[in-house]
Amino acid sequence: MLSENIIQEQLSDYLETKRLFIVDLKISAHNQIELTIDGDDYVSIESCVEISRFIESRLDRSIEDFSLVVSSPDATKSLKFARQYPKHIGKDFLIHTNNDKEYKGKLVNADDTKITLLIKTKEKQNNKKKIIEQELHIPFSDIKKAKVLLPF
Numbered sequence: 001m002l003s004e005n006i007i008q009e010q011l012s013d014y015l016e017t018k019r020l021f022i023v024d025l026k027i028s029a030h031n032q033i034e035l036t037i038d039g040d041d042y043v044s045i046e047s048c049v050e051i052s053r054f055i056e057s058r059l060d061r062s063i064e065d066f067s068l069v070v071s072s073p074d075a076t077k078s079l080k081f082a083r084q085y086p087k088h089i090g091k092d093f094l095i096h097t098n099n100d101k102e103y104k105g106k107l108v109n110a111d112d113t114k115i116t117l118l119i120k121t122k123e124k125q126n127n128k129k130k131i132i133e134q135e136l137h138i139p140f141s142d143i144k145k146a147k148v149l150l151p152f
Helices: 004-017 045-058
Strands: 020-027 032-039 067-071 092-097 102-110 114-125 128-139 143-148
Touching: 004 020, 004 032, 004 045, 032 045, 045 067, 092 114, 102 128
Parallel strands: 032 067
Antiparallel strands: 020 032, 092 102, 092 143, 102 114, 114 128
16 A cells, blocks of 8 residues: 655655645545645646656556545635745635634734734724724634635
């Protein structure tokens, strides 16, 4: 049976030179390999094809047959790694925290430890409701789920 560790080892240096990284890798009992990659910039179809060919060149189908799917992250899936956030600065996010709070806002910054969202809240001032924008800093360790909100 094929091993995730072997595939990760073979890919690590290759992906680093392309500024790409593994988001998810699954191998079924029937040797169906599903690899999801992301990058510091966006991932092209050509990159997925290149990686697929790279993996296929290192595995021998005559020894162990397999199927392979290489893709970029689904736009509706939650982000998994801090490295995925910077390229989404300026986009709207829905964040669920570990203490069951939910925030919607525009991602304005992401560093190694936290993200910064620009959120809008309604406050009452002089018997009038006013919308206030404020920055909210959320450590990665507090994020349960983070999704980019699609603009449609």
